Amino acid sequence: MRPEPFFAGPGLDRADAARAEPERIAEFARSPLARELVWRDGLPALDADGSLQWCEVSDSSLFLGLNGDAPCFCGCQRDIAGGPAAFSLLAGLGIADAPLFAAALSLARWHSRHGFCATCGHENEIVRGGWSRKCPACSAEHYPRVDPVVIMLAEHDGRLLLGRQYHYPPKRYSALAGFVEVGETIEDAVARELKEEAGIDVADVTYVASQPWPFPSSLMVGCTSRALSDELTIDFGELEDARWFSRRDVAAAIQGREDAPFLPPPPHAIARTLLERWLAA
Amino acid sequence: MRPEPFFAGPGLDRADAARAEPERIAEFARSPLARELVWRDGLPALDADGSLQWCEVSDSSLFLGLNGDAPCFCGCQRDIAGGPAAFSLLAGLGIADAPLFAAALSLARWHSRHGFCATCGHENEIVRGGWSRKCPACSAEHYPRVDPVVIMLAEHDGRLLLGRQYHYPPKRYSALAGFVEVGETIEDAVARELKEEAGIDVADVTYVASQPWPFPSSLMVGCTSRALSDELTIDFGELEDARWFSRRDVAAAIQGREDAPFLPPPPHAIARTLLERWLAA
Numbered sequence: 001m002r003p004e005p006f007f008a009g010p011g012l013d014r015a016d017a018a019r020a021e022p023e024r025i026a027e028f029a030r031s032p033l034a035r036e037l038v039w040r041d042g043l044p045a046l047d048a049d050g051s052l053q054w055c056e057v058s059d060s061s062l063f064l065g066l067n068g069d070a071p072c073f074c075g076c077q078r079d080i081a082g083g084p085a086a087f088s089l090l091a092g093l094g095i096a097d098a099p100l101f102a103a104a105l106s107l108a109r110w111h112s113r114h115g116f117c118a119t120c121g122h123e124n125e126i127v128r129g130g131w132s133r134k135c136p137a138c139s140a141e142h143y144p145r146v147d148p149v150v151i152m153l154a155e156h157d158g159r160l161l162l163g164r165q166y167h168y169p170p171k172r173y174s175a176l177a178g179f180v181e182v183g184e185t186i187e188d189a190v191a192r193e194l195k196e197e198a199g200i201d202v203a204d205v206t207y208v209a210s211q212p213w214p215f216p217s218s219l220m221v222g223c224t225s226r227a228l229s230d231e232l233t234i235d236f237g238e239l240e241d242a243r244w245f246s247r248r249d250v251a252a253a254i255q256g257r258e259d260a261p262f263l264p265p266p267p268h269a270i271a272r273t274l275l276e277r278w279l280a281a
Numbered sequence: 282m283r284p285e286p287f288f289a290g291p292g293l294d295r296a297d298a299a300r301a302e303p304e305r306i307a308e309f310a311r312s313p314l315a316r317e318l319v320w321r322d323g324l325p326a327l328d329a330d331g332s333l334q335w336c337e338v339s340d341s342s343l344f345l346g347l348n349g350d351a352p353c354f355c356g357c358q359r360d361i362a363g364g365p366a367a368f369s370l371l372a373g374l375g376i377a378d379a380p381l382f383a384a385a386l387s388l389a390r391w392h393s394r395h396g397f398c399a400t401c402g403h404e405n406e407i408v409r410g411g412w413s414r415k416c417p418a419c420s421a422e423h424y425p426r427v428d429p430v431v432i433m434l435a436e437h438d439g440r441l442l443l444g445r446q447y448h449y450p451p452k453r454y455s456a457l458a459g460f461v462e463v464g465e466t467i468e469d470a471v472a473r474e475l476k477e478e479a480g481i482d483v484a485d486v487t488y489v490a491s492q493p494w495p496f497p498s499s500l501m502v503g504c505t506s507r508a509l510s511d512e513l514t515i516d517f518g519e520l521e522d523a524r525w526f527s528r529r530d531v532a533a534a535i536q537g538r539e540d541a542p543f544l545p546p547p548p549h550a551i552a553r554t555l556l557e558r559w560l561a562a
Contacts, residue, residue: 005466007464007466008466008468008469009469010469010472010473011464011465011469014462014473016473016477017477017516017518099464099465099469100464101464102463102464103462103463103464103465104464106463106464107463107464110463113399113400113421114399114400115399115400115402116397116398116399116400116401116402117397117399117402118394118395118396118397118398118399118423119394119395119396119397120397121396121397121398121402121403121404122402123402131462140394142399143428143460144462144463145426145428145463146428146429146460146461146462146463146465147424147426147427148427148429148500179424179427180427180500181295181384181412181425181427182383182384182387182388182391182425182426182427182493182495182498183288183292183380183381183382183383183384183385183387183388183493183495184292184380184384184427184493184500185286185288185289185490185491185492185493185500186491186500186502187289187491188289188290188291188292188380191291192291192295192297196297196298207488209466210466210467210468211466212463212464212465212466214463214464217463219429219461219465219466219467221467235298237298
């Protein structure tokens with residue numbers, strides 16, 4: 001079976017049409033089936049089986065959608081945890097609730113940091129069941145961000161380029177990555193990032209898979225590419241190291257062998273999916 | 282040759298490393314080769330040959346990058362034109378300057394609407410040569426938006442699903458499209474949008490190509506998919522019509538034949554590329 005990225009899958013019915021109807025959302029909130037996401041230490045709380053925890057609705061600010069007949073809500077959160085706390089929670093998160101976890105976390109965090117109108121500075125208000133904020137002063141409407149990020153392998157002569165960021169745990173190497181900028185295609189961004197960070201030119205950029213990554217709200221776009229040379233010029237402002245690994249090296253890392261020359265990206269990261277697909281190809 | 286989307290291509294060297302060094306950008310601005318984008322009626326001005334117009338630097342707020350040795354700047358713009366004026370300008374825009382046109386337009390428009398900190402409401406300041414704004418009160422940093430949008434064909438039994446938005450010119454049909462939301466993969470977003478707008482379930486979602494679309498700052502992600510049925514339930518809140526077209530219909534439309542049953546999307550839209558690639562496959 002083809003390895004799929006974590007966080008992929010349909011998750012909830014987002015019931016998009018209801019967002020424009022505040023009365024319908026209010027009715028959903030009064031339903032005996034309605035439920036609200038439980039938060040703990042700034043993150044969605046998980047049951048022992050890896051599913052999200054729910055309680056009766058007391059704050060229906062954010063309407064996540066319908067799970068079967070059950071309307072699902074999320075209250076406004078002031079402080080959202082990031083970094084290590086968030087990543088360690090992933091180990092216990094079940095795959096079925098992962099897309100909903102990602103949506104709720106990104107949405108709640110966006111609201112926690114966007115209480116004011118970027119256009120005029122006035123306090124703005126939640127509209128569309130939490131899928132937008134509108135300014136009562138200037139009428140500007142602002143939508144939750146989804147930031148596309150390219151993450152890519154480069155192959156040369158059967159070997160893969162992987163890099164280390166300074167904050168990685170010891171021995172970990174992973175795919176290089178960077179934000180897509182205005183005016184760029186996905187393919188242009190892949191080529192630019194590999195040139196900037198590793199000094200290589202690439203061709204044949206090929207899309208592989210995508211993944212929402214809710215820390216805070218990226219859309220990871222996974223690609224492969226063919227490097228025209230293996231001569232690296234590493235940008236040490238961005239990377240601690242980058243080097244080429246053979247198929248045998250990558251296989252040893254994914255299999256978790258003791259003699260592996262590096263530790264692979266964790267199972268929830270799309271970089272891991274890219275390596276697994278490359279090995280399977 | 283495989284049809285490539287308009288706005289694709291490397292454009293400028295974005296000289297990303299210089300953005301963190303204000304002295305280097307100031308030095309670039311003093312270079313005799315430095316130049317600033319000319320604006321006219323709220324849009325970048327074009328020469329008769331379709332290239333961007335430049336003048337001496339008087340406002341170096343936004344550092345676009347290097348064109349050969351020439352540092353390219355863009356001044357802050359208060360009013361950016363949208364809609365019909367912007368689209369009609371595209372007809373005269375040369376392909377070589379298209380990526381730079383897209384970057385400058387999206388970046389300038391983002392600044393024109395993000396003068397205040399969304400986190401605290403204070404006026405914020407341009408930093409990183411225009412590639413970010415920082416709040417002097419709460420230190421929050423805000424980056425230009427790139428909003429991923431899926432745009433997709435659905436195929437059933439050799440026919441393609443295309444739709445009409447209410448504002449389209451008469452007879453035009455094009456690919457369905459919608460914003461990727463937090464917590465979604467590209468593939469999930471394609472399936473959700475086709476379900477919402479046309480009532481169909483799809484499988485085998487396949488990435489085709491991407492395109493920056495600077496009205497205001499989308500990243501169009503073009504895909505194909507296979508519809509499991511041809512029975513449509515159209516959301517008339519979103520679409521005026523949607524229907525299935527045969528290969529012969531699509532070929533007639535792309536060839537501009539008088540007997541074509543619909544007008545295709547314009548040459549600069551990635552929807553056109555999707556149709557051309559589908560015909561060529």
